[in-house]
Amino acid sequence: MSIIEVNHLTKYYGKSRGIGDVSFNVEEGEIFGFIGPNGAGKSTTIRLFLSLIYPTKGEAKIFGKDCVKFGPELRQEIGYLPSEVFYYEGMKVLDLLKYSASFYKKDCTKRLHELSDLMELDLKRRISDLSYGNKKKVGIVQGLLHQPKLIVLDEPTAGLDPLMQHKFFNLIREENKRGATVFFSSHILGEVQRLCNRVAIIKEGSVIDLQDIKTLQKDNYKKIRVTATGLDEKSFQVDGVTALQKSNSTVSFFYKGDINVIAKLISSGKISDLTVEDLTLEEIFMHYYE
Protein backbone atom coordinates (compact mmCIF):
# COMPACT_ATOMS: atom_id res chain seq x y z
CA MET A 1 0.00 0.00 0.00
CA SER A 2 1.20 3.49 -0.76
CA ILE A 3 1.46 5.52 2.41
CA ILE A 4 1.76 8.80 0.54
CA GLU A 5 0.31 9.39 -2.92
CA VAL A 6 1.04 12.72 -4.52
CA ASN A 7 -0.87 13.50 -7.70
CA HIS A 8 -0.07 16.62 -9.72
CA LEU A 9 0.34 18.56 -6.50
CA THR A 10 0.73 22.26 -7.21
CA LYS A 11 1.07 25.21 -4.88
CA TYR A 12 1.38 28.84 -5.83
CA TYR A 13 1.80 31.65 -3.35
CA GLY A 14 0.03 34.34 -5.29
CA LYS A 15 2.08 34.32 -8.46
CA SER A 16 5.27 32.89 -7.01
CA ARG A 17 5.79 29.18 -7.32
CA GLY A 18 5.93 26.82 -4.38
CA ILE A 19 5.81 23.53 -6.26
CA GLY A 20 4.42 22.70 -9.69
CA ASP A 21 2.77 19.44 -10.73
CA VAL A 22 4.60 17.10 -8.36
CA SER A 23 3.68 13.39 -8.44
CA PHE A 24 5.24 10.46 -6.58
CA ASN A 25 4.33 7.65 -4.20
CA VAL A 26 5.90 6.59 -0.94
CA GLU A 27 5.42 2.90 -0.12
CA GLU A 28 4.78 1.40 3.26
CA GLY A 29 7.87 0.72 5.34
CA GLU A 30 10.40 2.63 3.29
CA ILE A 31 12.64 5.51 4.20
CA PHE A 32 12.05 7.94 1.41
CA GLY A 33 14.57 10.68 0.77
CA PHE A 34 13.50 14.02 -0.60
CA ILE A 35 16.47 16.07 -1.63
CA GLY A 36 16.98 19.44 -3.18
CA PRO A 37 18.59 22.79 -2.47
CA ASN A 38 16.99 25.53 -0.40
CA GLY A 39 13.90 26.97 -2.02
CA ALA A 40 13.27 23.95 -4.24
CA GLY A 41 9.91 23.25 -2.59
CA LYS A 42 10.72 20.59 0.01
CA SER A 43 9.05 22.37 2.91
CA THR A 44 6.12 23.43 0.73
CA THR A 45 5.44 19.78 -0.11
CA ILE A 46 5.62 18.78 3.55
CA ARG A 47 3.40 21.66 4.67
CA LEU A 48 0.84 20.48 2.12
CA PHE A 49 0.93 16.98 3.66
CA LEU A 50 0.09 18.49 7.04
CA SER A 51 -2.56 20.89 5.71
CA LEU A 52 -0.61 23.83 7.07
CA ILE A 53 -1.19 25.17 3.57
CA TYR A 54 -3.67 24.08 0.94
CA PRO A 55 -2.91 23.02 -2.65
CA THR A 56 -3.66 25.24 -5.61
CA LYS A 57 -4.16 22.15 -7.78
CA GLY A 58 -3.79 18.41 -7.41
CA GLU A 59 -3.94 16.37 -4.25
CA ALA A 60 -1.92 14.50 -1.68
CA LYS A 61 -3.27 11.35 -0.07
CA ILE A 62 -1.91 9.83 3.10
CA PHE A 63 -2.96 6.31 4.12
CA GLY A 64 -5.23 6.52 1.06
CA LYS A 65 -7.16 9.53 2.33
CA ASP A 66 -7.12 13.11 1.14
CA CYS A 67 -4.88 15.37 3.25
CA VAL A 68 -7.26 18.29 3.26
CA LYS A 69 -10.54 16.51 3.99
CA PHE A 70 -9.23 14.04 6.55
CA GLY A 71 -6.46 16.22 8.01
CA PRO A 72 -7.14 15.86 11.75
CA GLU A 73 -7.80 12.11 11.51
CA LEU A 74 -4.63 11.48 9.46
CA ARG A 75 -2.45 13.55 11.76
CA GLN A 76 -3.18 11.11 14.62
CA GLU A 77 -0.67 8.86 12.88
CA ILE A 78 1.78 11.43 11.55
CA GLY A 79 4.84 12.62 13.44
CA TYR A 80 6.30 15.87 12.14
CA LEU A 81 9.66 17.44 12.85
CA PRO A 82 9.97 20.86 11.17
CA SER A 83 13.25 22.29 9.94
CA GLU A 84 12.98 25.27 12.27
CA VAL A 85 11.60 24.46 15.69
CA PHE A 86 9.57 26.98 17.65
CA TYR A 87 7.71 26.23 20.85
CA TYR A 88 5.89 28.20 23.51
CA GLU A 89 8.79 30.05 25.14
CA GLY A 90 7.29 30.31 28.59
CA MET A 91 6.58 26.61 29.00
CA LYS A 92 8.68 23.96 30.67
CA VAL A 93 9.85 21.15 28.42
CA LEU A 94 7.77 18.54 30.25
CA ASP A 95 4.63 20.68 30.06
CA LEU A 96 5.12 21.18 26.35
CA LEU A 97 5.59 17.46 25.76
CA LYS A 98 2.52 16.67 27.85
CA TYR A 99 0.55 19.25 25.89
CA SER A 100 1.77 17.61 22.71
CA ALA A 101 0.80 14.15 24.00
CA SER A 102 -2.67 15.36 25.00
CA PHE A 103 -3.67 15.57 21.33
CA TYR A 104 -3.29 11.84 20.74
CA LYS A 105 -5.76 9.14 21.61
CA LYS A 106 -3.14 6.75 22.97
CA ASP A 107 -1.24 7.15 26.22
CA CYS A 108 2.18 8.51 25.33
CA THR A 109 3.64 8.96 28.82
CA LYS A 110 6.01 5.99 28.74
CA ARG A 111 7.34 6.71 25.27
CA LEU A 112 7.71 10.40 26.18
CA HIS A 113 10.12 9.54 28.99
CA GLU A 114 11.97 6.87 26.99
CA LEU A 115 12.64 9.31 24.17
CA SER A 116 13.63 12.15 26.50
CA ASP A 117 16.12 9.87 28.25
CA LEU A 118 17.51 8.71 24.93
CA MET A 119 17.93 12.26 23.64
CA GLU A 120 19.28 13.39 27.05
CA LEU A 121 16.66 16.07 27.34
CA ASP A 122 16.27 17.99 30.61
CA LEU A 123 12.51 18.06 31.19
CA LYS A 124 12.57 20.69 33.90
CA ARG A 125 14.03 23.51 31.86
CA ARG A 126 12.11 26.29 30.20
CA ILE A 127 11.87 26.32 26.42
CA SER A 128 13.24 29.88 26.37
CA ASP A 129 16.43 28.71 28.13
CA LEU A 130 17.18 25.97 25.61
CA SER A 131 19.87 26.12 22.95
CA TYR A 132 18.84 25.51 19.36
CA GLY A 133 20.09 21.95 19.47
CA ASN A 134 18.11 21.24 22.61
CA LYS A 135 14.97 22.71 21.08
CA LYS A 136 15.53 20.37 18.17
CA LYS A 137 15.59 17.48 20.64
CA VAL A 138 12.24 18.66 22.02
CA GLY A 139 11.05 18.59 18.42
CA ILE A 140 12.22 15.02 17.96
CA VAL A 141 10.50 13.84 21.15
CA GLN A 142 7.21 15.63 20.42
CA GLY A 143 7.25 14.27 16.88
CA LEU A 144 7.79 10.65 17.87
CA LEU A 145 6.09 10.25 21.26
CA HIS A 146 2.85 8.93 19.79
CA GLN A 147 4.64 6.25 17.74
CA PRO A 148 3.29 7.47 14.43
CA LYS A 149 2.92 5.29 11.34
CA LEU A 150 4.35 8.05 9.18
CA ILE A 151 7.28 10.18 10.25
CA VAL A 152 7.83 13.39 8.30
CA LEU A 153 11.25 14.95 8.81
CA ASP A 154 12.10 18.33 7.31
CA GLU A 155 15.87 18.83 7.41
CA PRO A 156 15.98 17.27 10.85
CA THR A 157 19.67 17.23 11.66
CA ALA A 158 20.46 20.95 11.61
CA GLY A 159 21.62 21.99 15.06
CA LEU A 160 22.35 18.45 16.31
CA ASP A 161 25.94 17.51 17.11
CA PRO A 162 27.37 14.43 15.31
CA LEU A 163 26.81 12.22 18.35
CA MET A 164 23.14 13.22 18.56
CA GLN A 165 22.76 12.87 14.82
CA HIS A 166 24.01 9.32 15.13
CA LYS A 167 21.52 8.60 17.94
CA PHE A 168 18.78 10.24 15.96
CA PHE A 169 19.48 8.15 12.86
CA ASN A 170 19.46 4.99 14.95
CA LEU A 171 16.16 6.06 16.43
CA ILE A 172 14.68 6.62 12.98
CA ARG A 173 15.95 3.21 11.83
CA GLU A 174 14.34 1.60 14.89
CA GLU A 175 11.05 3.36 14.23
CA ASN A 176 11.30 2.19 10.64
CA LYS A 177 11.89 -1.43 11.74
CA ARG A 178 8.87 -1.11 14.01
CA GLY A 179 6.90 -0.43 10.85
CA ALA A 180 6.91 3.33 10.46
CA THR A 181 7.31 4.85 7.03
CA VAL A 182 9.72 7.78 6.95
CA PHE A 183 9.66 10.79 4.66
CA PHE A 184 13.03 12.43 4.98
CA SER A 185 13.69 15.81 3.43
CA SER A 186 17.23 17.11 3.34
CA HIS A 187 19.82 19.00 1.38
CA ILE A 188 22.64 17.02 2.99
CA LEU A 189 23.23 14.09 0.67
CA GLY A 190 25.44 12.09 2.98
CA GLU A 191 22.63 11.55 5.45
CA VAL A 192 20.13 10.65 2.76
CA GLN A 193 22.66 8.17 1.41
CA ARG A 194 23.09 6.64 4.86
CA LEU A 195 19.42 6.30 5.65
CA CYS A 196 17.16 6.14 2.64
CA ASN A 197 15.96 3.40 0.29
CA ARG A 198 14.58 5.61 -2.43
CA VAL A 199 15.12 9.21 -3.22
CA ALA A 200 13.28 11.91 -5.12
CA ILE A 201 15.25 14.88 -6.34
CA ILE A 202 13.38 18.16 -6.44
CA LYS A 203 14.55 21.19 -8.35
CA GLU A 204 12.75 24.52 -8.74
CA GLY A 205 9.45 23.03 -7.65
CA SER A 206 9.48 19.90 -9.78
CA VAL A 207 10.61 16.36 -9.07
CA ILE A 208 13.29 15.74 -11.70
CA ASP A 209 14.26 12.21 -10.77
CA LEU A 210 13.08 9.42 -8.54
CA GLN A 211 15.26 6.40 -8.05
CA ASP A 212 16.38 3.63 -5.84
CA ILE A 213 19.39 4.97 -4.03
CA LYS A 214 21.53 1.96 -5.03
CA THR A 215 20.55 2.35 -8.68
CA LEU A 216 21.38 6.00 -8.50
CA GLN A 217 24.87 5.22 -7.31
CA LYS A 218 25.78 1.83 -8.80
CA ASP A 219 24.20 1.55 -12.21
CA ASN A 220 25.09 4.96 -13.28
CA TYR A 221 28.38 6.69 -13.36
CA LYS A 222 31.90 5.57 -12.49
CA LYS A 223 34.58 8.05 -11.69
CA ILE A 224 37.79 6.94 -13.41
CA ARG A 225 41.32 8.29 -13.00
CA VAL A 226 44.17 6.93 -15.06
CA THR A 227 47.83 7.88 -14.79
CA ALA A 228 49.74 6.45 -17.73
CA THR A 229 52.37 7.31 -20.31
CA GLY A 230 51.51 7.67 -23.96
CA LEU A 231 47.84 8.32 -23.26
CA ASP A 232 45.86 10.53 -25.60
CA GLU A 233 42.84 11.96 -23.85
CA LYS A 234 41.11 12.41 -27.21
CA SER A 235 40.86 8.64 -27.54
CA PHE A 236 38.49 8.70 -24.54
CA GLN A 237 35.96 10.83 -26.33
CA VAL A 238 33.46 8.02 -26.71
CA ASP A 239 29.80 7.72 -25.74
CA GLY A 240 29.21 7.78 -22.00
CA VAL A 241 32.24 9.83 -21.05
CA THR A 242 31.72 13.19 -19.42
CA ALA A 243 33.78 15.75 -17.53
CA LEU A 244 36.97 14.65 -19.31
CA GLN A 245 40.07 16.29 -17.92
CA LYS A 246 43.80 15.88 -18.38
CA SER A 247 46.60 17.22 -16.26
CA ASN A 248 50.20 16.05 -16.96
CA SER A 249 49.91 12.35 -17.52
CA THR A 250 46.66 11.88 -15.57
CA VAL A 251 43.28 11.63 -17.28
CA SER A 252 40.06 11.73 -15.25
CA PHE A 253 36.43 11.45 -16.33
CA PHE A 254 32.97 10.14 -15.46
CA TYR A 255 31.83 7.11 -17.37
CA LYS A 256 28.47 5.44 -17.89
CA GLY A 257 28.25 2.42 -20.15
CA ASP A 258 29.94 -0.88 -20.96
CA ILE A 259 32.97 -1.28 -18.73
CA ASN A 260 34.75 -3.46 -21.32
CA VAL A 261 34.82 -0.65 -23.84
CA ILE A 262 36.50 1.74 -21.47
CA ALA A 263 38.86 -0.96 -20.10
CA LYS A 264 40.27 -1.52 -23.58
CA LEU A 265 40.85 2.18 -24.06
CA ILE A 266 42.64 2.47 -20.75
CA SER A 267 44.90 -0.50 -21.44
CA SER A 268 46.19 1.16 -24.60
CA GLY A 269 48.82 3.01 -22.55
CA LYS A 270 51.32 1.98 -19.89
CA ILE A 271 49.37 2.42 -16.68
CA SER A 272 51.12 3.52 -13.52
CA ASP A 273 47.98 4.22 -11.47
CA LEU A 274 44.25 3.58 -11.87
CA THR A 275 41.22 4.28 -9.70
CA VAL A 276 37.63 3.40 -10.49
CA GLU A 277 35.03 4.67 -8.03
CA ASP A 278 31.31 4.98 -7.70
CA LEU A 279 30.16 8.53 -7.74
CA THR A 280 29.15 9.90 -4.38
CA LEU A 281 25.62 11.18 -4.16
CA GLU A 282 27.14 14.64 -3.98
CA GLU A 283 28.66 14.27 -7.40
CA ILE A 284 25.46 12.84 -8.87
CA PHE A 285 23.59 15.67 -7.29
CA MET A 286 25.90 18.32 -8.69
CA HIS A 287 25.37 16.72 -12.07
CA TYR A 288 21.60 17.25 -11.74
CA TYR A 289 21.98 20.84 -10.70
CA GLU A 290 24.60 21.90 -13.27
Added chain:
Amino acid sequence: MMNIYKHEFKAILRTVLIWSASIAALLFVFMSISSTFSKNAVVVSDMLSNFPKQLLIAFGMNQMDFGSVLGYFGLMFLFCQICLAIQAANYGFGLVSIEENEFTADFLLAKPVGRGRIMTSKLLAALTGLTITNLVVWICSFVTLAVFNSGATYETKRLVILLLSILPFQLVFLTVGILISLLVKRVRNVTPFSMGLVFGLYILNIFGDMIGKKSLEVLSPFRHFNPNYIIQNAAYDPLAWISVAAIVISVAGSYFLYNRRNIPSAV
Protein backbone atom coordinates in the same frame (compact mmCIF):
# COMPACT_ATOMS: atom_id res chain seq x y z
CA MET B 1 -10.39 20.35 22.80
CA MET B 2 -10.13 21.04 26.53
CA ASN B 3 -6.35 20.88 26.22
CA ILE B 4 -6.14 23.81 23.79
CA TYR B 5 -8.65 25.77 25.85
CA LYS B 6 -6.62 25.28 29.02
CA HIS B 7 -3.39 26.14 27.27
CA GLU B 8 -4.84 29.29 25.73
CA PHE B 9 -6.43 30.39 28.96
CA LYS B 10 -3.16 30.01 30.84
CA ALA B 11 -1.46 32.06 28.15
CA ILE B 12 -3.75 35.07 28.69
CA LEU B 13 -4.42 34.68 32.42
CA ARG B 14 -1.67 37.11 33.43
CA THR B 15 -3.02 39.88 31.20
CA VAL B 16 -6.57 39.16 32.40
CA LEU B 17 -5.46 39.81 35.97
CA ILE B 18 -3.51 42.94 35.02
CA TRP B 19 -6.43 44.43 33.05
CA SER B 20 -8.91 43.53 35.78
CA ALA B 21 -6.74 45.10 38.47
CA SER B 22 -6.16 48.23 36.37
CA ILE B 23 -9.83 48.75 35.67
CA ALA B 24 -10.67 48.10 39.33
CA ALA B 25 -8.10 50.70 40.37
CA LEU B 26 -9.52 53.17 37.85
CA LEU B 27 -13.00 52.66 39.29
CA PHE B 28 -11.84 53.15 42.87
CA VAL B 29 -9.80 56.27 42.15
CA PHE B 30 -12.54 57.93 40.11
CA MET B 31 -15.32 57.03 42.51
CA SER B 32 -13.34 58.08 45.56
CA ILE B 33 -13.34 61.67 44.28
CA SER B 34 -17.00 61.53 43.25
CA SER B 35 -18.17 63.26 46.43
CA THR B 36 -16.11 66.32 45.53
CA PHE B 37 -18.03 66.59 42.28
CA SER B 38 -21.48 65.87 43.65
CA LYS B 39 -21.08 68.36 46.56
CA ASN B 40 -20.02 71.09 44.18
CA ALA B 41 -22.18 70.07 41.25
CA VAL B 42 -23.11 73.68 40.45
CA VAL B 43 -19.53 74.94 40.61
CA VAL B 44 -18.29 72.08 38.48
CA SER B 45 -21.00 72.62 35.88
CA ASP B 46 -20.14 76.35 35.77
CA MET B 47 -16.48 75.56 35.39
CA LEU B 48 -17.09 73.02 32.65
CA SER B 49 -19.30 75.45 30.75
CA ASN B 50 -16.21 77.63 30.32
CA PHE B 51 -14.35 74.85 28.52
CA PRO B 52 -14.60 74.61 24.73
CA LYS B 53 -17.59 72.46 23.81
CA GLN B 54 -15.43 70.22 21.58
CA LEU B 55 -13.20 69.34 24.51
CA LEU B 56 -16.18 68.28 26.59
CA ILE B 57 -17.52 66.18 23.74
CA ALA B 58 -14.14 64.51 23.36
CA PHE B 59 -14.30 63.30 26.93
CA GLY B 60 -18.01 62.58 26.91
CA MET B 61 -18.72 65.34 29.41
CA ASN B 62 -21.10 67.42 27.31
CA GLN B 63 -24.33 66.04 28.67
CA MET B 64 -23.24 64.98 32.12
CA ASP B 65 -25.36 65.17 35.18
CA PHE B 66 -22.79 65.57 37.94
CA GLY B 67 -25.43 65.90 40.55
CA SER B 68 -26.50 62.26 40.36
CA VAL B 69 -24.18 59.49 41.42
CA LEU B 70 -24.96 57.38 38.34
CA GLY B 71 -24.39 60.39 36.11
CA TYR B 72 -20.90 60.64 37.44
CA PHE B 73 -20.46 56.88 37.20
CA GLY B 74 -21.47 57.03 33.54
CA LEU B 75 -18.70 59.50 32.75
CA MET B 76 -16.15 57.34 34.44
CA PHE B 77 -17.53 54.26 32.77
CA LEU B 78 -16.47 55.69 29.41
CA PHE B 79 -12.85 55.44 30.51
CA CYS B 80 -13.49 51.87 31.64
CA GLN B 81 -14.96 51.17 28.22
CA ILE B 82 -11.75 52.32 26.53
CA CYS B 83 -9.75 49.92 28.70
CA LEU B 84 -12.21 47.08 28.15
CA ALA B 85 -12.11 47.71 24.41
CA ILE B 86 -8.30 47.63 24.27
CA GLN B 87 -8.23 44.43 26.30
CA ALA B 88 -10.75 42.71 24.02
CA ALA B 89 -9.07 44.00 20.84
CA ASN B 90 -5.70 42.74 22.09
CA TYR B 91 -7.08 39.23 22.54
CA GLY B 92 -8.81 39.41 19.17
CA PHE B 93 -5.80 40.56 17.16
CA GLY B 94 -3.53 38.15 19.00
CA LEU B 95 -5.79 35.11 18.90
CA VAL B 96 -4.19 33.47 15.87
CA SER B 97 -1.54 36.02 14.89
CA ILE B 98 0.70 35.55 17.94
CA GLU B 99 1.04 31.86 17.13
CA GLU B 100 1.85 32.64 13.55
CA ASN B 101 4.44 35.26 14.48
CA GLU B 102 6.15 33.00 16.98
CA PHE B 103 5.76 30.08 14.57
CA THR B 104 4.16 27.86 17.18
CA ALA B 105 1.24 27.55 14.74
CA ASP B 106 3.27 24.87 12.98
CA PHE B 107 3.34 22.87 16.18
CA LEU B 108 -0.36 23.26 16.93
CA LEU B 109 -1.70 22.74 13.42
CA ALA B 110 0.41 19.63 12.83
CA LYS B 111 -1.49 18.02 15.71
CA PRO B 112 -4.59 15.94 15.00
CA VAL B 113 -7.08 18.74 15.49
CA GLY B 114 -9.15 20.70 13.00
CA ARG B 115 -8.94 24.43 12.45
CA GLY B 116 -12.52 24.95 13.59
CA ARG B 117 -11.87 23.33 16.95
CA ILE B 118 -8.72 25.38 17.41
CA MET B 119 -10.66 28.57 16.72
CA THR B 120 -13.48 27.57 19.07
CA SER B 121 -11.09 26.68 21.90
CA LYS B 122 -9.19 29.92 21.50
CA LEU B 123 -12.40 31.95 21.35
CA LEU B 124 -13.75 30.31 24.49
CA ALA B 125 -10.47 30.91 26.32
CA ALA B 126 -10.56 34.60 25.38
CA LEU B 127 -14.22 34.74 26.38
CA THR B 128 -13.39 33.25 29.78
CA GLY B 129 -10.73 35.89 30.27
CA LEU B 130 -13.15 38.67 29.36
CA THR B 131 -15.78 37.18 31.70
CA ILE B 132 -13.36 37.34 34.61
CA THR B 133 -12.63 40.99 33.90
CA ASN B 134 -16.35 41.52 33.51
CA LEU B 135 -17.06 40.03 36.94
CA VAL B 136 -14.38 42.21 38.51
CA VAL B 137 -15.98 45.31 36.96
CA TRP B 138 -19.41 44.26 38.27
CA ILE B 139 -18.16 43.70 41.78
CA CYS B 140 -16.10 46.90 41.85
CA SER B 141 -18.99 48.93 40.44
CA PHE B 142 -21.38 47.85 43.18
CA VAL B 143 -18.74 48.16 45.90
CA THR B 144 -17.54 51.62 44.88
CA LEU B 145 -21.07 52.89 44.44
CA ALA B 146 -21.94 51.56 47.90
CA VAL B 147 -18.88 53.12 49.52
CA PHE B 148 -18.63 56.44 47.70
CA ASN B 149 -22.28 57.36 47.12
CA SER B 150 -22.18 60.32 49.59
CA GLY B 151 -25.66 59.37 50.75
CA ALA B 152 -27.24 59.62 47.33
CA THR B 153 -29.32 56.73 46.00
CA TYR B 154 -29.43 55.28 42.51
CA GLU B 155 -31.59 52.87 40.55
CA THR B 156 -29.94 49.46 40.57
CA LYS B 157 -31.76 48.50 37.38
CA ARG B 158 -30.01 51.24 35.39
CA LEU B 159 -26.62 50.15 36.67
CA VAL B 160 -27.32 46.50 35.83
CA ILE B 161 -28.36 47.38 32.29
CA LEU B 162 -25.20 49.43 31.90
CA LEU B 163 -22.97 46.64 33.21
CA LEU B 164 -24.68 44.06 31.00
CA SER B 165 -23.50 46.05 28.00
CA ILE B 166 -19.86 45.18 28.75
CA LEU B 167 -20.09 41.71 27.24
CA PRO B 168 -21.44 42.63 23.78
CA PHE B 169 -19.23 45.74 23.81
CA GLN B 170 -16.09 43.66 24.34
CA LEU B 171 -17.26 41.00 21.92
CA VAL B 172 -17.32 43.52 19.09
CA PHE B 173 -13.67 44.37 19.61
CA LEU B 174 -12.67 40.75 20.15
CA THR B 175 -14.35 39.39 17.03
CA VAL B 176 -13.61 42.32 14.73
CA GLY B 177 -9.99 42.03 15.88
CA ILE B 178 -9.87 38.37 14.88
CA LEU B 179 -11.45 39.08 11.51
CA ILE B 180 -9.04 41.91 10.68
CA SER B 181 -6.05 39.81 11.77
CA LEU B 182 -7.16 37.13 9.30
CA LEU B 183 -7.83 39.62 6.51
CA VAL B 184 -4.36 41.18 6.60
CA LYS B 185 -1.37 39.12 5.58
CA ARG B 186 0.42 39.33 8.87
CA VAL B 187 -0.06 41.09 12.22
CA ARG B 188 3.50 41.57 13.39
CA ASN B 189 2.60 43.47 16.53
CA VAL B 190 -0.80 43.41 18.19
CA THR B 191 -0.70 46.77 20.02
CA PRO B 192 -0.76 49.19 17.05
CA PHE B 193 -3.70 47.28 15.59
CA SER B 194 -5.78 47.23 18.77
CA MET B 195 -4.96 50.85 19.62
CA GLY B 196 -5.85 51.85 16.08
CA LEU B 197 -9.17 50.03 16.19
CA VAL B 198 -10.19 51.29 19.64
CA PHE B 199 -9.17 54.92 19.27
CA GLY B 200 -10.27 54.97 15.66
CA LEU B 201 -13.79 53.97 16.67
CA TYR B 202 -13.71 56.27 19.70
CA ILE B 203 -12.79 59.26 17.58
CA LEU B 204 -15.37 58.23 14.99
CA ASN B 205 -17.98 58.48 17.73
CA ILE B 206 -17.03 61.95 19.00
CA PHE B 207 -16.27 63.36 15.56
CA GLY B 208 -19.93 63.54 14.57
CA ASP B 209 -20.79 65.42 17.75
CA MET B 210 -17.86 67.80 17.33
CA ILE B 211 -18.71 68.92 13.81
CA GLY B 212 -22.41 68.77 14.60
CA LYS B 213 -23.17 66.36 11.80
CA LYS B 214 -24.35 62.81 12.29
CA SER B 215 -22.91 60.29 9.91
CA LEU B 216 -20.28 57.65 10.47
CA GLU B 217 -20.54 57.57 14.26
CA VAL B 218 -23.44 55.12 13.94
CA LEU B 219 -20.76 52.55 13.18
CA SER B 220 -18.96 53.00 16.52
CA PRO B 221 -19.64 50.66 19.44
CA PHE B 222 -18.84 53.65 21.67
CA ARG B 223 -21.99 55.17 20.23
CA HIS B 224 -24.02 51.95 20.42
CA PHE B 225 -23.19 51.49 24.08
CA ASN B 226 -22.98 55.13 25.14
CA PRO B 227 -23.14 55.01 28.98
CA ASN B 228 -25.09 58.29 29.23
CA TYR B 229 -27.76 57.03 26.89
CA ILE B 230 -28.10 53.72 28.74
CA ILE B 231 -28.32 55.38 32.16
CA GLN B 232 -30.76 58.06 31.07
CA ASN B 233 -33.06 55.68 29.16
CA ALA B 234 -32.56 52.51 31.18
CA ALA B 235 -32.39 50.80 27.79
CA TYR B 236 -29.98 50.23 24.90
CA ASP B 237 -29.76 52.39 21.84
CA PRO B 238 -31.37 50.48 18.94
CA LEU B 239 -28.12 51.17 17.09
CA ALA B 240 -26.60 48.43 19.28
CA TRP B 241 -27.99 45.96 16.75
CA ILE B 242 -25.22 47.14 14.44
CA SER B 243 -22.73 45.88 17.01
CA VAL B 244 -24.55 42.58 17.27
CA ALA B 245 -24.48 42.23 13.49
CA ALA B 246 -20.77 43.03 13.48
CA ILE B 247 -20.15 40.25 16.01
CA VAL B 248 -22.09 37.67 14.01
CA ILE B 249 -20.43 38.61 10.72
CA SER B 250 -16.96 38.70 12.29
CA VAL B 251 -17.32 35.29 13.93
CA ALA B 252 -18.65 33.65 10.76
CA GLY B 253 -16.01 35.37 8.63
CA SER B 254 -13.21 34.39 11.00
CA TYR B 255 -14.10 30.69 10.91
CA PHE B 256 -14.39 30.85 7.13
CA LEU B 257 -11.03 32.56 6.66
CA TYR B 258 -9.16 30.51 9.25
CA ASN B 259 -10.30 27.26 7.66
CA ARG B 260 -8.78 28.36 4.36
CA ARG B 261 -5.71 30.09 5.70
CA ASN B 262 -2.21 29.22 4.50
CA ILE B 263 0.00 29.30 7.57
CA PRO B 264 3.16 31.30 6.83
CA SER B 265 6.35 29.35 7.41
CA ALA B 266 9.39 30.37 9.43
CA VAL B 267 11.85 30.25 6.57
